[in-house]
Amino acid sequence: MIRHLLSAADLDHTEALRVLDTAAELLALADRPIKKLPTLRGRTVVNLFFEDSTRTRISFEAAAKRLSADVITFSAKGSSVSKGESLKDTALTLQALGADAVIVRHQSSGAPHRLAASGWVDGSVVNAGDGTHEHPTQALLDAFTLRRHLAGGVGDLDGRRITIVGDVLHSRVARSNALLLATLGAEVTLVAPPTLLPVGIDSWPVSTSYDLDGALAKSDAVMMLRVQRERGAAGGFFPSAREYSRRYGIDSRRMALLPDHAIVMHPGPMNRGVEITAEVADHERSVIVEQVSNGVAVRMAVLYLLLSGSAGEQDA
Amino acid sequence: MERAAGTERVVLDDRDVARALTRIAHEILERNRGSDNLLLLGIPRRGVPLARRIADRIAAVENIEVPTGSLDVTMYRDDLRLRPARALEHTELPPAGVEGKTVVLVDDVLFSGRTVRSALDALHDLGRPRAVRLAVLVDRGHRELPVRADFVGKNLPTSLVERVRVLVAEYDGIDAVCITGTGLHPSEADPARAGGLR
Numbered sequence: 001m002i003r004h005l006l007s008a009a010d011l012d013h014t015e016a017l018r019v020l021d022t023a024a025e026l027l028a029l030a031d032r033p034i035k036k037l038p039t040l041r042g043r044t045v046v047n048l049f050f051e052d053s054t055r056t057r058i059s060f061e062a063a064a065k066r067l068s069a070d071v072i073t074f075s076a077k078g079s080s081v082s083k084g085e086s087l088k089d090t091a092l093t094l095q096a097l098g099a100d101a102v103i104v105r106h107q108s109s110g111a112p113h114r115l116a117a118s119g120w121v122d123g124s125v126v127n128a129g130d131g132t133h134e135h136p137t138q139a140l141l142d143a144f145t146l147r148r149h150l151a152g153g154v155g156d157l158d159g160r161r162i163t164i165v166g167d168v169l170h171s172r173v174a175r176s177n178a179l180l181l182a183t184l185g186a187e188v189t190l191v192a193p194p195t196l197l198p199v200g201i202d203s204w205p206v207s208t209s210y211d212l213d214g215a216l217a218k219s220d221a222v223m224m225l226r227v228q229r230e231r232g233a234a235g236g237f238f239p240s241a242r243e244y245s246r247r248y249g250i251d252s253r254r255m256a257l258l259p260d261h262a263i264v265m266h267p268g269p270m271n272r273g274v275e276i277t278a279e280v281a282d283h284e285r286s287v288i289v290e291q292v293s294n295g296v297a298v299r300m301a302v303l304y305l306l307l308s309g310s311a312g313e314q315d316a
Numbered sequence: 317m318e319r320a321a322g323t324e325r326v327v328l329d330d331r332d333v334a335r336a337l338t339r340i341a342h343e344i345l346e347r348n349r350g351s352d353n354l355l356l357l358g359i360p361r362r363g364v365p366l367a368r369r370i371a372d373r374i375a376a377v378e379n380i381e382v383p384t385g386s387l388d389v390t391m392y393r394d395d396l397r398l399r400p401a402r403a404l405e406h407t408e409l410p411p412a413g414v415e416g417k418t419v420v421l422v423d424d425v426l427f428s429g430r431t432v433r434s435a436l437d438a439l440h441d442l443g444r445p446r447a448v449r450l451a452v453l454v455d456r457g458h459r460e461l462p463v464r465a466d467f468v469g470k471n472l473p474t475s476l477v478e479r480v481r482v483l484v485a486e487y488d489g490i491d492a493v494c495i496t497g498t499g500l501h502p503s504e505a506d507p508a509r510a511g512g513l514r
Contacts (some may be wrong), residue, residue, distance in 0.1 A: 025388065025404040034441040037391040099463075125445060306394040 002114040004125040005302055008136040008180035016183055017156060020144050021300035023294070024153060029066065030293065040069035040307055047073040048090070049128070049255070050106045055268055055292055056128050060103045063299035069307075070096065071172040087111060091120035099123045101307055107173075109133035117163050124306040132170050134229065137302055138267055139176035141295040142223065143184055145287055148294075149263050150220050156212045158185035162207075163215045166225035166248055166275050169196040169237070173267045174225055191215050193248060194236040212248055216257040223265040224250055224275045241274050251277040255285070324481075328493035331451065336469030337366065340451050341373035343467050348418055353446065355417040356384045360405030360437055365486040366453060367422035383410040387421070387442075389434035391441055407438075415443040420467075424482035426452040429463030454493055455482050 002010050011019065029035055045064040049057050057073065064071045074090075089105075094102055101124045106114045109131030116125040129135040147153055150160050162181055168174045168190050181188050182205035190197065190208045201208060209215050216222060238244045240316065245251075250264065258264075264276075264286040272278050280286060328336065348354055351374055358367030364386045371382045388405040396402075421435050432450060439448060451467035456474045470493065474480060479496040483489075 022404050025406060028407065032442060036441070038437065039391040039396060304391070306402045308402075309398070309400045 006127045007134050008139045008176040019301045023297040024298045025261040028298040030044045039070050040067040043069045045069040045101045046099040048104045050076040059295040062296045095121045099146050103128045105129045134176045135172040136176045138173050139180040141298040144294050145291050160220045162186050162221050163189045163219040164223045165191045167196050167227050168192045169198050170228040170231040171225045178204050221263045247273050249282050324494050324496045330491040333491040337369050340467045341370045351378045351380045351382050352381045353418050355419050357387045357436040359423040359494045362484050363422045365484045389438050392434035392437045408434045414445045417445050418447045419445040420449045424453050426455045429459045429461035432463045
């Protein structure tokens with residue numbers, strides 16, 4: 001297993017399946033009286049969040065605690081970062097605390113890579129979302145959810161057609177999903193307004209379309225992306241929220257275009273009424289809540305696979 | 317049996333294995349005074365089919381289906397930090413769980429006792445059985461922890477340079493217990509329980 005998880009492209013087919021298979025076994029833990037394993041007892045996991053996050057931070061925290069790791073959560077707000085401390089100085093502090101894993105979310109693309117490549121910390125670095133770049137554990141939990149619904153919970157996603165819709169330009173979720181789902185054999189189509197497709201999309205392992213209705217009819221799953229207003233997505237990329245939702249949002253009419261077995265996903269947090277209507281978000285074929293609970297199992301799998309055995313390697 | 321190692325010999329063949337499992341089934345019934353409240357939990361991988369075989373034999377004698385399951389102990393092992401991450405095996409319990417049951421743990425080989433220690437910890441997190449027993453097809457000695465088996469198919473005195481392999485039809489096509497002997501170079505003969513080799 002790799003030492004850091006910075007990009008969904010770090011995982012080859014075998015490793016991606018190993019994460020999903022491990023997560024599948026760990027998912028059963030949620031139904032047991034004691035939802036805890038002693039596996040990472042005495043290890044320290046630091047949640048280093050320079051950017052606001054609810055579900056990812058809580059999810060990683062729950063995952064680490066269920067594996068009995070000690071968890072230190074560090075939010076930039078209320079920390080020395082707001083006094084101007086650099087990433088390097090923060091990292092050196094964590095190193096002094098003896099962090100075995102650093103889970104980092106940062107508003108700048110590439111910050112986790114810098115942390116992993118710099119030698120500032122000895123522990124494993126897990127990218128929990130960096131700028132508009134990548135969010136590999138989100139892609140893993142999406143792949144896990146897709147596999148449960150579309151492939152009977154085993155093997156890869158060979159030939160499954162996944163449509164990702166919306167603000168691809170600002171979406172680290174879209175990039176990580178495109179890479180991972182392609183690794184797992186799925187056919188990914190990105191549907192977005194031309195202004196919200198990034199430069200260089202030709203090099204992604206995906207096809208693109210501007211026609212949502214046409215793509216939906218051929219989809220096994222549709223993943224709606226959040227319009228990222230905090231990254232300026234509302235400013236000039238499309239005329240109005242209303243026009244955006246009419247052309248690229250999912251409502252009951254569009255949902256009816258999907259094949260009967262198809263599922264609707266959203267990485268959250270949702271802008272209800274913009275990219276997804278409340279009826280669709282709360283529909284029985286929407287798996288948005290399940291994505292969250294699968295996220296804990298997938299992050300447990302990642303922490304287990306990154307951290308076990310690592311002490312031996314370091315001592316050797 | 318022709319094997320690449322050349323020095324491997326069969327200690328128990330399929331009929332020996334069948335007889336040992338039959339005897340273990342009878343001993344479990346005798347000790348438990350019947351099949352009431354029994355739960356057989358196999359330790360993956362090869363303990364799982366062995367547990368099912370014992371349950372089949374109990375069913376043949378008592379005409380009662382004893383519940384069986386599997387108990388993965390990977391996350392409870394004491395050597396996780398020393399080795400690359402292992403894939404997890406499946407834990408499957410009957411709906412009634414382990415609470416108040418007489419649990420019989422079933423494994424293929426008893427060696428250091430560390431797997432059984434892990435299994436006891438794993439079981440502890442699943443509930444509170446009334447009693448826990450241990451059944452193994454082969455006890456090869458060299459305990460590193462104060463663990464003993466209640467039901468033993470075959471006591472097989474071995475030296476630490478030897479390896480014991482249990483083959484079961486479900487995974488290996490045949491039932492047998494083999495011992496790979498002294499032909500091994502000492503560096504290969506580390507008793508570490510890597511993979512399915514013991």
